[in-house]
Amino acid sequence: MKIEALRLKNFRAFRDTEWRGIPAFAVVVGANGTGKSTLFKVFEFLRDCMRDNVQVALAKLGGGKGFEEVRSRDADGPIEIELKFRDDGPLVTYSLQIDLENGRPIVTQEILKYRRGQYGQPWRFLDFSRGEGLAVTNEMAKVQDDSQLTREKQTLKSSDILAIKGLAQFEKFPAVKALGNLIENWHISDFHISKARPEQDVGHSEHLTREGENLSLVVDYLYRFHRPIFDTILEKLKNRIPGLSKVESKVTEEGKVLLKFQDGSFEDPFLARHVSDGTIKMLAYLVLLHDPKPHSLLCVEEPENQLYPSLLEELAEEFRDHARQGGQVLVSTHSPDLLNATELDEVFWIVKRKGYSRIQSAADSEQVAAYMRNGDKMGHLWKQGFFEGVNP
DSSP, rough: EEEEEEEEEETTTTTEEEEOOOOOOEEEOTTTSSSSHHHHHHHHHHHHHHHHHHHHHHHOOOOOOOOHBBBOTTSSOOOEEEEESSSSSSSEEEEEEEEEEEEEEEEEEHHHEEOOOSOOOOEEEEEEETHHHHHHHOGGGGOGGGGOOOOOEEEOOOSOOOOOHHHHOOOHHHHEEEEEHHHHHHHHEEOOOHHHHOOSOOOSSSSSSSTTTTTTHHHHHHHOOOOOHHHHHHHHHHHTTTTTHHHHHHEESEEEEEEEEETTTTSSOGGGSSSHHHHHHHHHHHHHTTTTSSOOOEEEEOOOSOOOOHHHHHHHHHHHHHHHHOOOOEEOOOOOOOOOOOOOEEEEEEETTTEEEEEEGGEEEEHHHHHHTTTTOHHHHHHHHTTTTTOO
């Protein structure tokens, strides 16, 4: 399922904002402090709620201060998040409200609903408040009318647990289980070169972590268990990095896994600590994008750092190709070169006024759309000041 829209209320800089028309590959720009990172933290927050509970996720997001730090300044009422999804079937809406009661954050409302047609009220497959509610046990495809839905009352062990977390463990709630599995598979990437260079202790890692410190372990895993994917990654890396002929992992006598890179001009390979930042980072993104079990959503923050500008167009196409194959990629950037590789309906910018932020689509700007039709590129338009309210 692809995310089509996101509505936020009382979530940090987003006092009351809706992001509509989210494509499979989207690029977000904005000045520092407008909320680009906060936008991606919404998805990380929901994933953390699934893995732990609301209280833990709020503490993590709010730097230990929790709810009051996450709720928009001078705001009253609950934090509200609403997501709209779609695959080949009906529009799915998931809405969540979190508020303080007796000094403790709880889920005051959680709803999952499906719209079967263009008109009429959507069917509620989940309707919970304060740890209690109803969930549908029917398979979506087998139901033709709302009256055929079988709803079962359930009580969670705590009111700060998401119902989709508690019920997704049970096969008899298929709609809830599908959404829970989707959210758990989201990945937020904030790759750090300094974390990826050091050797790792021998271990097993199938998926790249947020900061990429297990890169050598994942490369080793792909080499041993998914050789065709590894060969594809290496071939693409060789086409982008002049002279590179080989990448391999090696276990040292001390039980460390390190990466070795072979330059065709030299007899001896280089260790990762001697290879350029751009080489390491391009390898990491290729590993992320060619995961044998791909993430349903990738959020990538400022991928342009340490990459040569000419590589950004190819990286953008890698992101787009991943989206074409069924994933969804959201990218934040400060790079005009990366923006130059984007299309009109892929770009959004964040404007902050009177302390709060809103999201604007490039496609909604008649001026930007006209220039793009005439052959201009998005990064050039941004540098020339055509993104209203956002300085490049």
